[in-house]
Amino acid sequence: MSAGKRRDLVVVGGGVVGLGAAREAARRGLGVTLVEKGHPAREASWAAAGMLSPFSEAVEEGPFLDFGLASLELWPDWVGALEAETGRSVAYRESGKVRVALSAGEEERLQARIPWAQGRGLAVHWLDSEGLREFEPRLSKAARGGLLVERDFHVDNRRLGSALEEGAHRAGVEIRAGTAAREVHSRKGRVVGVELEDGTSISTPRVLVAAGAWSAGIGGLPRPLPIRPIRGQMLALAPASLPSPRLLESEEVYLVPREDGRLLVGATVEEVGFQPGVTGEGVQALLEGALRLVPELGKAPLIELWSGFRPGSEDGNPILGPDPDLEGLFLATGHFRNGILLAPLTALILGALMAGETAPPIPTPFLPARTRVPARSG
Numbered sequence: 615m616s617a618g619k620r621r622d623l624v625v626v627g628g629g630v631v632g633l634g635a636a637r638e639a640a641r642r643g644l645g646v647t648l649v650e651k652g653h654p655a656r657e658a659s660w661a662a663a664g665m666l667s668p669f670s671e672a673v674e675e676g677p678f679l680d681f682g683l684a685s686l687e688l689w690p691d692w693v694g695a696l697e698a699e700t701g702r703s704v705a706y707r708e709s710g711k712v713r714v715a716l717s718a719g720e721e722e723r724l725q726a727r728i729p730w731a732q733g734r735g736l737a738v739h740w741l742d743s744e745g746l747r748e749f750e751p752r753l754s755k756a757a758r759g760g761l762l763v764e765r766d767f768h769v770d771n772r773r774l775g776s777a778l779e780e781g782a783h784r785a786g787v788e789i790r791a792g793t794a795a796r797e798v799h800s801r802k803g804r805v806v807g808v809e810l811e812d813g814t815s816i817s818t819p820r821v822l823v824a825a826g827a828w829s830a831g832i833g834g835l836p837r838p839l840p841i842r843p844i845r846g847q848m849l850a851l852a853p854a855s856l857p858s859p860r861l862l863e864s865e866e867v868y869l870v871p872r873e874d875g876r877l878l879v880g881a882t883v884e885e886v887g888f889q890p891g892v893t894g895e896g897v898q899a900l901l902e903g904a905l906r907l908v909p910e911l912g913k914a915p916l917i918e919l920w921s922g923f924r925p926g927s928e929d930g931n932p933i934l935g936p937d938p939d940l941e942g943l944f945l946a947t948g949h950f951r952n953g954i955l956l957a958p959l960t961a962l963i964l965g966a967l968m969a970g971e972t973a974p975p976i977p978t979p980f981l982p983a984r985t986r987v988p989a990r991s992g
């Protein structure tokens with residue numbers, strides 16, 4: 615291993631999580647190097663649909679909903695600053711979402727969410743079948759009703775990734791693309807550096823592991839990180855005109871409009887390890903779901919197919935914050951289906967903590983301490 619230069623912080627992983635945190639730390643005065651094994655923002659952060667949906671993604675009230683709503687609050691200022699400093703638009707849209715019930719069961723499950731949403735002051739409204747068709751005339755006649763969620767938004771995550779790369783660069787982050795981090799080095803319980811696949815090393819007192827679905831593969835951590843890849847397949851249609859400016863969602867699929875006229879259809883959720891690509895079954899499920907929602911999409915050209923690996927944790931929550939067993943090690947991974955939504959708050963918290971500043975609190979269920987293996991008794 616050749617001796618390397620010294621940096622205040624090395625960030626491992628250049629998705630939206632790593633880029634966002636690196637930019638934030640650099641803006642707070644740290645000398646930051648970000649190491650990316652491939653190209654920045656070309657993995658899950660590129661493959662995603664870009665929905666910012668704390669309410670729809672929350673299965674119940676709790677820390678995920680609170681954290682998601684807090685992150686959503688940051689979005690306007692966060693993208694405003696990013697767009698101003700980079701001169702790029704990321705197509706952030708406060709569109710709202712309609713969650714459509716295609717069966718009696720779906721209707722019941724959606725209506726059951728209304729009391730707890732309204733109890734939290736979230737703007738949701740039930741539309742009966744007639745009201746729904748007036749509001750969204752191109753939906754299937756089978757739609758029984760729908761829940762209008764005013765504060766579910768979306769962003770073009772591919773544009774966001776490019777803008778964040780540029781923003782991190784402008785903030786002074788050195789981006790080393792095409793080199794994987796192999797191992798975190800420590801001495802006497804403190805981080806001292808990172809060894810890269812190319813045999814070089816970087817001396818640093820702080821490392822942030824933000825390697826998405828690959829986070830478990832980084833060596834030298836106090837314990838294996840319980841992160842696994844969860845494949846998501848998606849496709850894009852090019853309808854003559856978009857069915858709605860809003861997000862549309864059933865229990866099978868969601869439809870996301872893009873500024874260039876594409877309509878994204880997502881997404882499968884599959885435990886197949888790091889097996890890349892799209893499958894006949896996956897595409898069939900997505901197309902059938904899309905056509906059940908908006909039948910006229912059957913005429914739309916199918917123009918793109920892709921997949922990506924979500925970073926899944928055991929409990930579905932992100933793993934965030936300083937590691938309790940290795941000083942100088944920070945973790946920001948396991949964002950599963952919501953890393954785009956949670957990117958601003960993750961960046962703000964990690965950026966501040968790594969710079970030694972006061973940060974918004976991390977919910978206890980998200981802290982790295984929960985990944986410790988309990989000691990065996992007897």
Ligand SMILES: Cc1cc2nc3c(=O)[nH]c(=O)nc-3n(C[C@H](O)[C@H](O)[C@H](O)COP(=O)(O)OP(=O)(O)OC[C@H]3O[C@@H](n4cnc5c(N)ncnc54)[C@H](O)[C@@H]3O)c2cc1C
Nearest residue numbers: 627629631651658659663664665795826846952953954955
């Ligand atoms: C199909 C699909 C749809 C999704 N839709 C949404 C959505 O609508 N809304 C939402 O909020 N989220 C969505 N997500 C989830 C979201 O994409 C992820 O949670 C988020 O992108 C995670 O960001 P990340 O930076 O942690 O991971 P990634 O974007 O995967 O970035 C991790 C980076 O680390 C790099 N890396 C890995 N190992 C190393 C190493 N050893 N050394 C150096 N670099 C390394 C990788 O090359 C990669 O670039 C979706 C995901 C998928 C797959």
